[in-house]
Amino acid sequence: MNGARSLQLQLALRLAALYIAATAIAVGVLVYQAYSTADSLSDQDLNRRAADLANFVVVDGTGEARLDLPPKLRLAYESPAATFLFVVRRPDGQVIAASHPEIRNLVSSWPKAGQEPSYFRLEEFGSTSQDYYGLTAKFDSRAGPLSVTVARAATSDELVHSVLREFVLDIAWIIPLIVAATLLIGVFGIRRGLLPLRQVSAKAAAIDPGSMSIRLPEEGLPSEIQPLVQAMNRALDRLQRGFAVQREFTANAAHELRTPLAIVTAGLEQLKGNGELFKLREDVARMNRLVDQLLRVARLDAVSLDVSETVDLSSVATELAGYMAPLAVSRKRSLGVQGIEEPIYVKGNRHAIEDALRNLVENAIAHAPPGTEVVISANPGGSVSVADRGPGVRPEDRDHMFDRFWRVKGSRGSGAGLGLAIVKEIMKAHQGGVQVDVNPGGGAVFTLLFTRAH
Secondary structure, three states: OOHHHOHHHHHHHHHHHHHHHHHHHHHHHHHHHHHHHHHHHHHHHHHHHHHHHHHOEEEOOOOOEEEOOOHHHHHHHOOOOOOEEEEEEOOOOOEEEEOOHHHHHHHOOOOOOOOOOEEEEEEEEOOOOEEEEEEEEEEEEOOEEEEEEEEEEHHHHHHHHHHHHHHHHHHHOHHHHHHHHHHHHHHHHHHHHHHHHHHHHHHHHOOOHHHOOOOOOOOOOOOOOHHHHHHHHHHHHHHHHHHHHHHHHHHHHHHHHHHHHHHHHHHHHHOOOOHHHHHHHHHHHHHHHHHHHHHHHHHHHHOOOOOOEEEEHHHHHHHHHHHHHHHHHHOOOEEEEEOOOOOOEEEEOHHHHHHHHHHHHHHHHHHOOOOOEEEEEEEOOOEEEEEOOOOOOOHHHOOOOOOOOOOOOOOOOOOOOOHHHHHHHHHHHOOOEEEEEEOOOOOEEEEEEOOEOO
16 A cells, blocks of 8 residues: 555544644743733732822922822832832922932923823843833823823843743643643544555455455445445446356356267267378367366356365375276376375365366466476375476466466466466365476476465
8 A cells, every 4th residue: 555645544634733833822822821811910009009109199288299108119119129110290390299309300301190001111221231112101080180101121121031931941841741641642543544444445355256256345434435336336236247147158168069069079080091181080079178177167156166075185196097098098197196105184075176187287287398297295284285397487477376277478388377276276175275386306396385284
């Protein structure tokens, strides 16, 4: 599966991008809101201080207004650090009280306060050369309307800002962990959500021409996948009907051809003639073999083999060698058997195993040079092999040699390319395999692998 096209990977990447973007936005909004809240609290503090200063303005017995601060506030406003500055004025500009002469001289020339507070910033002001942030607002007092100016040193905000920075740094290392944990949970959820799709894919991968009756489960699937699965099942129905029609046609055609070919064969055997008649007999024999192989293929496709019986591979190899020896002698080859001293029991179908082994021996006799020996070997591990001294099998042909009707390019043999396909189907029914190796002395070795019977 191409990783770049993986639906799971694409969903995980998009989910990761969404989590990262959402987290970045959330953190940005949180920090912005924190600083905004700090500034708002600072403005509220200045308003409250200005209102307190207006409340502490009193009128003495002579009718003069003066600022009567409590001792603690007076110490705060008159401290050498000059953290806070203030000026209290009448509407006509007369200064009632001021924290320091520098702010008194500066503010005395400013216009009176309006209905809304006006904010200002002072840079490197006064003897301490500090930056200040303040406001001028209008308040009612016992001495009448007053214009109160209050400023606070910028360094007093550093504590709040440092706390905010510390908070941001503290949560900064937690955010990737939260994103990673959320992403892992999301990926786990995606995998769980795609589990039915993987299960359906596994079932679909197991369907082949020998198991066309299997259908994909449609229950318990996400609604987005159900139409695809239903369409796949309908396609399998059509394929099954097509395979059934094809198999029936193959079996019927082969069966119908057997009788006329048998009549022709019998008629040719009674005739006496020259070499042309001998060639005609060979052609008819080849047609008989092809029809017989087609019938075997049709039976393998249509009927499940009973592979539950116990079969002795040594006995099968011995009997087949005796049966095939005349053919080998007529082709000027010899046929040998080895490894048959002890029984070798496997689970399978004796007739089918004989059929598979016979196809391998026929191929070996056809490809082995005259004067050489074809050897059938029964192996204690539960396998039987056929070795010849022929040209062998090219590596590039091994992937196709078991396909139906496949033949080596340029081959002059008389086969139709069904023998090895029959061997493959028989071994598949036995849940075994066919192994092709190079014969150390030249040629090829075909081995049928079975399950030992205990």
